[in-house]
Amino acid sequence: MKTDIDRLMKEADLDALLVLGPAAHNGPMTYFTGLAHLSAGGNGQPPCFLLKMSGRKAIHFHLPMEREEAAATGLQTKNSYEDYDYPALLEQANRDSNQAAALLLETILTEYKIHGRIGIYGRIEFGHWLRTIDFLRRRLPDVEILGENMLRSVITQARVTKDDSEIERIRAMGRITTAVVGDVAGYLTSHSVKDGYLVNREGEQLTIGNVKRKINLWLAMRGAENPKGSIFAVGRDAGIPHSTGTDADPIPVGQTIVFDIYPCEAGGGYFYDFTRTWCLDHAPDDVLQIYEDVLEVYETVYSAIRPHKPCCDYQIQTCELFEAKGHPTILSNPMTTDGYVHSLAHGIGLDVHEAPSFNMKYDDVLLPGSVITVEPGLYYPDRGLGVRIEDTAWMRPDGVLETLVEFPMDLVLKMQGA
Amino acid sequence: MKTDIDRLMKEADLDALLVLGPAAHNGPMTYFTGLAHLSAGGNGQPPCFLLKMSGRKAIHFHLPMEREEAAATGLQTKNSYEDYDYPALLEQANRDSNQAAALLLETILTEYKIHGRIGIYGRIEFGHWLRTIDFLRRRLPDVEILGENMLRSVITQARVTKDDSEIERIRAMGRITTAVVGDVAGYLTSHSVKDGYLVNREGEQLTIGNVKRKINLWLAMRGAENPKGSIFAVGRDAGIPHSTGTDADPIPVGQTIVFDIYPCEAGGGYFYDFTRTWCLDHAPDDVLQIYEDVLEVYETVYSAIRPHKPCCDYQIQTCELFEAKGHPTILSNPMTTDGYVHSLAHGIGLDVHEAPSFNMKYDDVLLPGSVITVEPGLYYPDRGLGVRIEDTAWMRPDGVLETLVEFPMDLVLKMQGA
Numbered sequence: 001m002k003t004d005i006d007r008l009m010k011e012a013d014l015d016a017l018l019v020l021g022p023a024a025h026n027g028p029m030t031y032f033t034g035l036a037h038l039s040a041g042g043n044g045q046p047p048c049f050l051l052k053m054s055g056r057k058a059i060h061f062h063l064p065m066e067r068e069e070a071a072a073t074g075l076q077t078k079n080s081y082e083d084y085d086y087p088a089l090l091e092q093a094n095r096d097s098n099q100a101a102a103l104l105l106e107t108i109l110t111e112y113k114i115h116g117r118i119g120i121y122g123r124i125e126f127g128h129w130l131r132t133i134d135f136l137r138r139r140l141p142d143v144e145i146l147g148e149n150m151l152r153s154v155i156t157q158a159r160v161t162k163d164d165s166e167i168e169r170i171r172a173m174g175r176i177t178t179a180v181v182g183d184v185a186g187y188l189t190s191h192s193v194k195d196g197y198l199v200n201r202e203g204e205q206l207t208i209g210n211v212k213r214k215i216n217l218w219l220a221m222r223g224a225e226n227p228k229g230s231i232f233a234v235g236r237d238a239g240i241p242h243s244t245g246t247d248a249d250p251i252p253v254g255q256t257i258v259f260d261i262y263p264c265e266a267g268g269g270y271f272y273d274f275t276r277t278w279c280l281d282h283a284p285d286d287v288l289q290i291y292e293d294v295l296e297v298y299e300t301v302y303s304a305i306r307p308h309k310p311c312c313d314y315q316i317q318t319c320e321l322f323e324a325k326g327h328p329t330i331l332s333n334p335m336t337t338d339g340y341v342h343s344l345a346h347g348i349g350l351d352v353h354e355a356p357s358f359n360m361k362y363d364d365v366l367l368p369g370s371v372i373t374v375e376p377g378l379y380y381p382d383r384g385l386g387v388r389i390e391d392t393a394w395m396r397p398d399g400v401l402e403t404l405v406e407f408p409m410d411l412v413l414k415m416q417g418a
Numbered sequence: 419m420k421t422d423i424d425r426l427m428k429e430a431d432l433d434a435l436l437v438l439g440p441a442a443h444n445g446p447m448t449y450f451t452g453l454a455h456l457s458a459g460g461n462g463q464p465p466c467f468l469l470k471m472s473g474r475k476a477i478h479f480h481l482p483m484e485r486e487e488a489a490a491t492g493l494q495t496k497n498s499y500e501d502y503d504y505p506a507l508l509e510q511a512n513r514d515s516n517q518a519a520a521l522l523l524e525t526i527l528t529e530y531k532i533h534g535r536i537g538i539y540g541r542i543e544f545g546h547w548l549r550t551i552d553f554l555r556r557r558l559p560d561v562e563i564l565g566e567n568m569l570r571s572v573i574t575q576a577r578v579t580k581d582d583s584e585i586e587r588i589r590a591m592g593r594i595t596t597a598v599v600g601d602v603a604g605y606l607t608s609h610s611v612k613d614g615y616l617v618n619r620e621g622e623q624l625t626i627g628n629v630k631r632k633i634n635l636w637l638a639m640r641g642a643e644n645p646k647g648s649i650f651a652v653g654r655d656a657g658i659p660h661s662t663g664t665d666a667d668p669i670p671v672g673q674t675i676v677f678d679i680y681p682c683e684a685g686g687g688y689f690y691d692f693t694r695t696w697c698l699d700h701a702p703d704d705v706l707q708i709y710e711d712v713l714e715v716y717e718t719v720y721s722a723i724r725p726h727k728p729c730c731d732y733q734i735q736t737c738e739l740f741e742a743k744g745h746p747t748i749l750s751n752p753m754t755t756d757g758y759v760h761s762l763a764h765g766i767g768l769d770v771h772e773a774p775s776f777n778m779k780y781d782d783v784l785l786p787g788s789v790i791t792v793e794p795g796l797y798y799p800d801r802g803l804g805v806r807i808e809d810t811a812w813m814r815p816d817g818v819l820e821t822l823v824e825f826p827m828d829l830v831l832k833m834q835g836a
Contacts, residue, residue, distance in 0.1 A: 020544055037662040044777025065660035087752050095779045098567055120545040126438055127538040131565030147549030220638035227645055229685055242483035244455040267647055334505050359462025361513050
């Protein structure tokens with residue numbers, strides 16, 4: 001949680017955190033500012049950033065035009081243009097904006113007497129800032145500006161455990177997400193079937209593109225944003241976990257549809273992540289069997305998950321359970337594209353993928369207060385099928401894993417419009 | 419244009435461009451991949467990136483799960499997991515994902531015999547990649563990995579001039595944007611007025627939050643995305659260019675509303691940028707005067723804009739025109755918050771703000787084929803007003819500046835629902 005940051009900075013021997021970039025769609029910054037219209041600066045303006053010193057409140061350095069937005073964050077604020085005479089710095093830097101940014105940072109680090117190690121963060125144009133930091137490193141050789149290991153960084157670790165307000169925001173996104181999934185189910189099943197594909201009243205085939213447009217619309221209606229799109233993948237596409245589906249394709253009955261949806265709060269805040277696999281009208285026997293295997297593994301692993309255990313244990317357990325049922329997995333063959341081919345889970349919050357990692361290569365421990373997905377799946381692209389079930393769940397402080405929003409698991413959606 | 423990249427690389431003495439990060443909401447990557455579901459990798463997976471060597475087709479290095487999405491880009495593709503035995507690299511790196519990423523990059527740079535200068539790009543978590551690049555620099559001391567000056571980088575310069583397909587995509591976003599602006603105008607004027615504020619049929623006050631929700635909805639209906647929100651700022655908020663408006667505030671008649679909307683293609687592609695200032699029902703005389711000043715300056719400057727001239731000339735001209743009318747500007751007082759306080763214009767494309775810059779400190783030249791905004795404004799926060807007019811325009815190859823989508827300039831919107 002945010003209240004852990006000073007302790008984590010001490011453990012990491014960091015004197016300051018420097019967070020770059022805008023407040024929207026930039027987890028490390030949003031974590032401090034909340035949802036706000038604070039831009040990254042640049043392009044003739046000074047850069048905007050946040051400085052968090054050990055034991056002190058964070059300071060946001062903002063543009064003149066965004067002074068009221070900055071003040072509304074409740075953070076300490078400084079005007080990175082007026083308070084530091086940025087035009088003079090830009091002249092001193094021969095109008096080189098990277099050098100001017102480095103001079104501005106040098107001035108501020110000197111003002112606050114920061115001499116030691118500074119961890120740097122923010123989703124921002126990398127090359128532009130690399131040039132700035134290279135200038136700054138040359139000017140301040142005694143200050144160590146470093147990137148932390150993303151999986152272990154101070155902000156990553158703080159963000160792993162969520163406070164009650166974060167849980168409620170993620171849950172609210174879950175309510176929106178599942179409501180839209182329900183809307184999509186109703187929309188699909190209201191169609192008629194012709195030659196094995198969904199058609200509307202005019203007899204025209206419904207396409208994946210039509211459905212995706214509706215998903216975005218219904219998310220917007222409920223106040224959510226969908227910056228990463230969604231997966232609505234049918235048949236062979238469903239057999240490849242990250243294939244998103246082809247817009248022009250029609251929608252068949254009796255084939256697996258993997259519908260994976262991961263929207264966030266409008267303005268770039270907390271995410272939810274959710275998948276159901278559907279067969280419209282009916283499911284072939286082999287799909288049904290695969291689905292039952294996934295569901296059984298989901299339920300077995302879900303009920304086994306406890307706090308304070310290594311996350312990778314559950315990934316290994318999932319692999320072993322699938323292998324016992326005769327499915328290949330990445331445990332025995334890391335290169336397999338058939339069977340179980342991805343991680344069981346991941347943390348989620350201001351990023352759709354954040355710590356903890358369930359990858360077998362890492363030793364992340366599942367902490368009470370964290371929010372994770374649980375998403376086993378089986379994929380057989382050459383057989384034209386894939387199945388995944390995913391919920392987002394809160395490892396509560398009392399050690400109970402709670403699905404934030406419940407939603408039916410049914411594979412087959414009966415057609416209503418036929 | 420993309421076809422300029424090899425020439426620009428030569429001029430910048432760069433042997434390769436290395437572009438990091440996902441394909442969505444990441445201009446430098448989207449420029450090569452188009453809209454695609456290609457993630458950034460990481461978190462136990464190898465990183466994803468693109469390598470463009472001088473005189474050669476770009477290569478995208480993708481995750482196994484995204485092989486079909488990568489192939490669909492038409493780029494040359496490699497699987498950064500299987501083709502380089504990433505699990506072995508991760509072991510060699512003692513499971514440190516930054517070191518493993520550096521080893522992967524070292525392997526690839528060696529494979530392609532890249533020894534010289536590499537320009538690095540991509541909107542990505544800065545600290546994470548700084549750690550990777552610091553490792554790589556230590557391992558390959560003879561390779562120079564550098565950030566370019568953002569205003570002058572190879573990809574920035576290529577992107578300044580748009581080809582016909584880019585123009586048509588920006589224009590299509592303009593049609594969506596202006597259609598939504600028309601919807602908003604119709605929605606506002608369909609309300610009744612009570613005690614000077616808009617109310618619905620139940621007599622409840624309409625709020626800015628209500629309007630912003632509708633904006634997002636109508637953009638989604640038309641297939642656009644709104645990742646940066648919009649400005650719908652009334653009265654004093656309108657007097658501060660980047661104040662976005664307060665959701666809970668009601669909407670008055672007879673005060674300036676600055677409505678600035680800058681959505682992009684769903685999936686994170688091309689932007690449009692557009693502003694109108696409205697007074698509902700009527701405009702006070704002082705507002706009308708300010709508005710006429712802005713409109714006159716807009717028309718004078720717009721008609722003066724020619725290709726191959728320094729962009730800052732038009733910024734200076736705008737300041738001089740406003741000062742001649744008695745308004746303070748940043749030409750005489752860079753710190754003023756009254757009068758004309760920002761740039762006349764900016765380039766627009768895969769980012770809402772991109773080159774060229776119209777800042778007086780820079781010497782960007784306006785090239786035929788570029789797309790720019792034109793957006794003079796006047797701000798008097800203490801008088802509770804602000805006025806800005808903005809269109810997006812194409813500097814055509816024949817030297818004519820063409821507004822991509824026309825829309826009425828009226829200040830006063832007559833109420834229809836009263």
